[in-house]
Amino acid sequence: MHFPILTVIVFTPIVMALVILMLPSERHGLIRGFALTGALIAAGLSVVAYLSYDQVAGGYQFVEQHAWVPALGITYHVGGDGMNLPLVLLTGVVIVTGVLISWGVDDRPREFFAFLFVLATGVFGVFVSLDLFQLLFFYEIAVFPMYLLIAIWGWKVTREYAAMKLTLYLFIGSVVSLVGALAMYFASGMGTFNMLELEHAAFSPAFQRLWFPFVFLGFAVLGGLFPFHNWSPDGHVAAPTAVSMFHAGVLMKLGAFAALRVGIMLLPEGARFWAPVILVLATINVIYGAFIASVQTDFKYVIGFSSVSHMGLVMLGFATLNLDGLTGAGLQMFSHGVMTALFFAVVGMVYDRAHTREIPKLGGFSKVMPLVAVAFIVGGLVSMGMPGFSGFVAEFPIFLGLWQVQPIVALIAALGIVITAAYIMRVVGGVFFGTMPAELSGHIGPIRSQDKVALVILAGLLILIGVYPAVMAPMVQSGASAVLRVLGGV
Amino acid sequence: MAAQTALTSLVLPILPEILLLVLVIVVLGADVFWREAEREKLGWLTAAGLVVILVAAIVYSRPLEGSGLVFGGMLRHDWPAFSFQVIFLFAAAVTCLLSIGLPGMGDQGEYYALIVVSTLGMNLMAASADLIMLYLSVETTSIPLYILAGYMKRDDRSTESGLKYFLFGALTSTVMLYAFSLLYGFSGETNLYRLAAGLQSGGISSWVVGGVVVLSLVGFGFKIAVAPFHFWTPDVYEGAPTPITAFISTASKAAGFAVLVRVMLVAFPSIAITWTALLAAMATATMTIGNLLALAQHNIKRLLAYSSIAHAGYALIGLVALSELGTASLVFYLVAYVVTNLAAFAVVILFARSAGSEEISDYAGLSRRSPGLALVMLVAMLSLAGMPPLAGFVAKFYVFAAAVQSGWIWLAFVGVLNAIAGLYYYMTVLKVIYLYRSEDEDKPIAVPRPHALALAVCVVAILAVGTISAPWLDWAIAAARGIF
Numbered sequence: 001m002h003f004p005i006l007t008v009i010v011f012t013p014i015v016m017a018l019v020i021l022m023l024p025s026e027r028h029g030l031i032r033g034f035a036l037t038g039a040l041i042a043a044g045l046s047v048v049a050y051l052s053y054d055q056v057a058g059g060y061q062f063v064e065q066h067a068w069v070p071a072l073g074i075t076y077h078v079g080g081d082g083m084n085l086p087l088v089l090l091t092g093v094v095i096v097t098g099v100l101i102s103w104g105v106d107d108r109p110r111e112f113f114a115f116l117f118v119l120a121t122g123v124f125g126v127f128v129s130l131d132l133f134q135l136l137f138f139y140e141i142a143v144f145p146m147y148l149l150i151a152i153w154g155w156k157v158t159r160e161y162a163a164m165k166l167t168l169y170l171f172i173g174s175v176v177s178l179v180g181a182l183a184m185y186f187a188s189g190m191g192t193f194n195m196l197e198l199e200h201a202a203f204s205p206a207f208q209r210l211w212f213p214f215v216f217l218g219f220a221v222l223g224g225l226f227p228f229h230n231w232s233p234d235g236h237v238a239a240p241t242a243v244s245m246f247h248a249g250v251l252m253k254l255g256a257f258a259a260l261r262v263g264i265m266l267l268p269e270g271a272r273f274w275a276p277v278i279l280v281l282a283t284i285n286v287i288y289g290a291f292i293a294s295v296q297t298d299f300k301y302v303i304g305f306s307s308v309s310h311m312g313l314v315m316l317g318f319a320t321l322n323l324d325g326l327t328g329a330g331l332q333m334f335s336h337g338v339m340t341a342l343f344f345a346v347v348g349m350v351y352d353r354a355h356t357r358e359i360p361k362l363g364g365f366s367k368v369m370p371l372v373a374v375a376f377i378v379g380g381l382v383s384m385g386m387p388g389f390s391g392f393v394a395e396f397p398i399f400l401g402l403w404q405v406q407p408i409v410a411l412i413a414a415l416g417i418v419i420t421a422a423y424i425m426r427v428v429g430g431v432f433f434g435t436m437p438a439e440l441s442g443h444i445g446p447i448r449s450q451d452k453v454a455l456v457i458l459a460g461l462l463i464l465i466g467v468y469p470a471v472m473a474p475m476v477q478s479g480a481s482a483v484l485r486v487l488g489g490v
Numbered sequence: 491m492a493a494q495t496a497l498t499s500l501v502l503p504i505l506p507e508i509l510l511l512v513l514v515i516v517v518l519g520a521d522v523f524w525r526e527a528e529r530e531k532l533g534w535l536t537a538a539g540l541v542v543i544l545v546a547a548i549v550y551s552r553p554l555e556g557s558g559l560v561f562g563g564m565l566r567h568d569w570p571a572f573s574f575q576v577i578f579l580f581a582a583a584v585t586c587l588l589s590i591g592l593p594g595m596g597d598q599g600e601y602y603a604l605i606v607v608s609t610l611g612m613n614l615m616a617a618s619a620d621l622i623m624l625y626l627s628v629e630t631t632s633i634p635l636y637i638l639a640g641y642m643k644r645d646d647r648s649t650e651s652g653l654k655y656f657l658f659g660a661l662t663s664t665v666m667l668y669a670f671s672l673l674y675g676f677s678g679e680t681n682l683y684r685l686a687a688g689l690q691s692g693g694i695s696s697w698v699v700g701g702v703v704v705l706s707l708v709g710f711g712f713k714i715a716v717a718p719f720h721f722w723t724p725d726v727y728e729g730a731p732t733p734i735t736a737f738i739s740t741a742s743k744a745a746g747f748a749v750l751v752r753v754m755l756v757a758f759p760s761i762a763i764t765w766t767a768l769l770a771a772m773a774t775a776t777m778t779i780g781n782l783l784a785l786a787q788h789n790i791k792r793l794l795a796y797s798s799i800a801h802a803g804y805a806l807i808g809l810v811a812l813s814e815l816g817t818a819s820l821v822f823y824l825v826a827y828v829v830t831n832l833a834a835f836a837v838v839i840l841f842a843r844s845a846g847s848e849e850i851s852d853y854a855g856l857s858r859r860s861p862g863l864a865l866v867m868l869v870a871m872l873s874l875a876g877m878p879p880l881a882g883f884v885a886k887f888y889v890f891a892a893a894v895q896s897g898w899i900w901l902a903f904v905g906v907l908n909a910i911a912g913l914y915y916y917m918t919v920l921k922v923i924y925l926y927r928s929e930d931e932d933k934p935i936a937v938p939r940p941h942a943l944a945l946a947v948c949v950v951a952i953l954a955v956g957t958i959s960a961p962w963l964d965w966a967i968a969a970a971r972g973i974f
Contacts, residue, residue: 025861069960071967072891111857111924133887137878144877147917151925160925164917171913175906178887182894182902 005049006062006078009088010124010138012042013095017117025110032103035113039099042120043092049080050089050475058082058478060130060196068134073192077131082479083260083330084127086472087253090337091127093461094249095120097454098242101345104352104448105153105240112153112240119145119246126254132181132193132266135258136174142254143170143222146235146247153240162231162238169231173221173255177262180215183207184266198266199486205269212270216263216278222255224311226284233292233304241348244300248307249341253333256314260329260483264318268487271321278319283409285312286416294423299350299357302427303343306383309416310336316413317398321487325401326480331394331472335382335465339391342379342458346372349451350431353444359427364436368444373432375455380424382462385417389466393473503560503567506547506575510610513539514603521599529597533590533940536602540583540609547575553972559619563681566619569972573821573965574616574748577828581741582609584832587944588839589733595641604634605737612741616748621670621680624749625663628709631745632659635738639730651729658712658722666709669702673757676702685757696761703758703765707772710753713746716806717775720799724783727795732842735791736835739798740828747802747824751809751817755973762812770810774904776803781911790838790850793915794831797874800912801827804889807901811892817970819888822963826873826881826955833948834870836941837863844935850919855928860935864923866945871916873952876909881955888963 016038023031053061060079068076080088098116105112122142129135150163185193188201221228232252236244264271289309296302310332317329349372350365351357366373382391395417402410436444465472501508517536521529553568560567582605595601611630618624636659640652674680676698677688689699711719727735758765780800787793805827808820840863841856842848857864873880886909893902937945955962 021865067960069963071960071963072888108857111861136887137883140878140883144872148920148924151921160921164914164921167917168910168914172907172910175909179890179894179899179902179906182891183899185891186895 002062004064005045006080006088006128007064009042009045009049009092010078010121010128012038012045013117013120013124017114017121020110020114020117023110025108028106028109031110031113032099035099035117036096038117039092039096042124043096046088046092050085053080053082053085053475055082055475055478058482063130065130068131072133073190073194074133075131075194076134077194078128079130080128081482082475082477083483084257084479086330086334086476087127087250087257087337088124090253090334091120091123091250093338093457094246094341097341097345097457098245100450100454101245101348102240102242103450105242107153112149115145115149116242116246119149123250123254126258130195132185132195132198132262134193135195135262136178136181139174139254139258140171142251143167143174146170146243146251149243150235150239153243154238155240158234159238162234166231166235169228170222173218173228175218177215177218177258180211180218181262183211184215195261195266201266203267203269205273208267208270209273212263212267212274215267216259216271216274219255219259219263220315222251223259223315224252224255224285224308225278225315226281226288226308226312229285229289229308229311232308233301236304236307236344237298237300241344244344244348245341248304248344249337252307252311253314253337256311256318256329256333260318264321265483265486271487275319275321278315279406279409282312282315282319283413285309285315286413287419290416290419290423294419294426297359299359299362299427299431300344300347302359302423303340303347306343306420306423307336307340309420310340310383312416313395313398313413316402316409320398320401320405322401322404323477323480323484324397324404326483327473327477328394328397328399328401330476330480331390331465332398334472334476335390335394335462338458338461339379339382342375342455342462345451345454345458346376346379349447354440359430361437362431362440363434364432364441365444366432367436369447371452371455372447375459376432377428378459378462380428382466383424384421387466388463390462391466393465393469500560502551503553504565505551506543506579507610507613509543509546510606510613513543514606514610517603517606518599521603529599530591532599532602533586533596536606537583537586537940540579540586540606544576544579544583547572547579559681559683563683564620564623565614565617566683567617570748570752570821570969571617573969574744575613577744577825578609578612578616578741581737581744581828581832582606584836584944584948585733585737585741587940588736588836589731590940591843591938592731592733595731595733601638601641604638608634608638608737609741612745615745618749618752619682621673621682621685624682624753625667625670628663628666628713628749631742632663635734635742638734639726639738641731641734645729647729648731649729651726654722655726655730662709662712662719666706669705669709672702672705682753682756686759690760696764699758699761700764703761704768706753707768710746710750711772714743714750714802715799716772716802717779717799720776720779723799724792724795727798728789728791728848732791732835732839735794736832736839739794739835740831743798743802744824744828747805747820751820752973754809755817766810766812769806770898770901773803773806773810773901776800776806777905777908778803781908781915784915785911787915788850790848790853790919793850793919794834794838797912797915798831800908801831801874803908804886804905807889807893807898807905810898810901811896813892813896814967814970815888815895816892817973818963818966819885819892821966821969822959823885823889825962825966826885826952829948829951829955830870830873830881833866833945833952834874836945836948837867837870840935840937840941844933845930850922852928853919853922854926855931856923856935858931859928859933860937863935863937866949867923868920869949869952871920873956875913875916879953879956881952884956884959
């Protein structure tokens, strides 16, 4: 009986949420202490799981399976492989940094951290699920707390609208996928929700082609796929900093990951049939997201749309259905998660001090908070795919894979990177350099040490993977080749 | 020895019903003999009695294998009846706890006695295997409820509620009675289990039988409040004393479903294609009307009334699926719905006691005023909306699974789209509770002990049904198998 590491990772946050709810509401320091402890336990264990994964053996490891609803063949079934363990690690990183960034939340921090941790359990649960019912179960746990987190602690101007829009979009996506999942369950005739068994269900091609769009697109809503991306910039902008980090950093990966694991892996023939459509939609994501980002004047909207653009690259990687593309997509999910968490953290720090996010009204921040400026520039370089940073390690294989399938799409999508470079430079120039407007200078306080720690962790990871890709690339590649085996290729 | 066995086999199947009758007498006796101050405890007495009966039912009168018709074929002692009886007893006990301390009701013996009589009627409804018994039990259930709905004699809304409930109920039960008389005429049988054969051998055209089904659906449709027989619901729910609203919306609705399921599956299997199509249309209309009208409500009781209409629609999908899983999912759905709705109404009752309002906008600031109560409302609303890890999610999952299994994929899609509309208005309530500020935030909301107990039981049940659903589902499947 080995230590059930994945189960502990999944349930640590929700247990901590319950503990936090029982604390007296006015003891803010105590609440934050508990929150940080919970986050550190989950993150620490996810690092352990990541490092102790045996890449030579491959396959699913740390597997646990327990009966849950035997009458319908539902089990509690978790396992980690090269595709999902990096995402578990990502979630751990983002929750620790998110708690650190949220140190200043003063309005009902007890409820804030409790809801955030319920969300974290949902996210961990989806990533490690090997059971389809369990995946849907955790998926919806991850969707709902978002509403309260944005509506209560978000940006006063748009929070109600954005929170409702986001929740309804995501819920529509998830219930459509749910019906698709039920259709698969009954069509397989196997009486099990075990995804490892459903991979061998041999659904008829007609069935796969019919249901693939429902399942894939249902999840891809959360992945921000065009034209279902509309909730995402609004949601990111309205959310409080830690929630934006969580949302853009982790939740969008949740959608992409579920689309891969349920859509592509269980309905491979459907994936092959619809791949050209996904290619087109994802290319629109990349280009259109980048264009919209480059005309925004609101700092946070720039980052919001850049997420749409970068998630397009992940979807492009999926649609190639080859080893390079899938490996790149896996790496991009991690790299973008960390990068965008960093971006939103920086936006939050700037906004908290300047009380505006309009780029023309900002400037000269590198002088008052140099570390923040450096961190943002690191994120910016990742976002442009500069060698030496994780973005290059992720995007290069995607384009490599894309070139083998559709060279023209690769060329068009590469334009997105050029536009990305343009808007990142514009933000860096407008916010961090130049002269600080008179009404701001002298009013900008220093950042907290918790913020510094968070920024160093995030930026450090981006550079580490950039200069030493071997810490992640072989792992993700082993996961991608497992996906390909299911697809029947290679 | 033999005589004793005969007596046991005669008494045990109806032990809960006998005990309920005893409880009525005990409660009325206590009302007479207790002093004024002691009558406050009548609610505790009734609730405790109901819990004892619940335990006794589970221990002594669980149906055995092969147990069937009892009392000359009037009742059927089986798993579906037993499962529903557990639901009714639970809901009645919670209702009594929630009634304690209500002015003009909480200290009156006849109020509790009426609840118990109505529960007795529901128990018989779930077990009825004969048209005569069925009709009598429906009336035994309904008449006390008419009185209870109009119990606040000096409140115009309550009297309106009672009268409206009575008029609708009387009309629909007349139509249902007419249908029963036709059934007897066509088949020469009043026993449900012999009715199908009687109709077949009588050579009655399936068109005529279909007509009779429609007429009896009027009566059942009223009890479960499905479109187009739902018009009474909002007014009655709004006007009735809130614990009674909770009781009508949970136990009484479940009782209607118990009868509907048994009659449809046992008496009319031959024309199932017709009535499933009809019920599918009714389910669609019910879900859509309930959810769309709920969007526009400002009063929390009216909102819950429309939401309860919508939930009847979801539950109907389980019957439309016409399978073991379908019927089981219906029973499961009702369990989840009953515990959730009771929790929601408990919050409404407590809020009205302290704040004196049922307007949703007055719930502003509740999360600061009473974080615990706000959290219970959060759990209840999310469970109604169908969010995991709460009861509502698995319940909806099973219902939709049953629909997909039987090929009703469009109905499953109608269901999930409706769930989205539902999510919207449940979230609106939560938004008011968690987001908006109010001037009364420093005025706490009192949570007396009986209410705290009821809330705790319901929340634990919501979580238990939602996370460890296997035992409940197995129970529901046993109930579904036991119909035949």
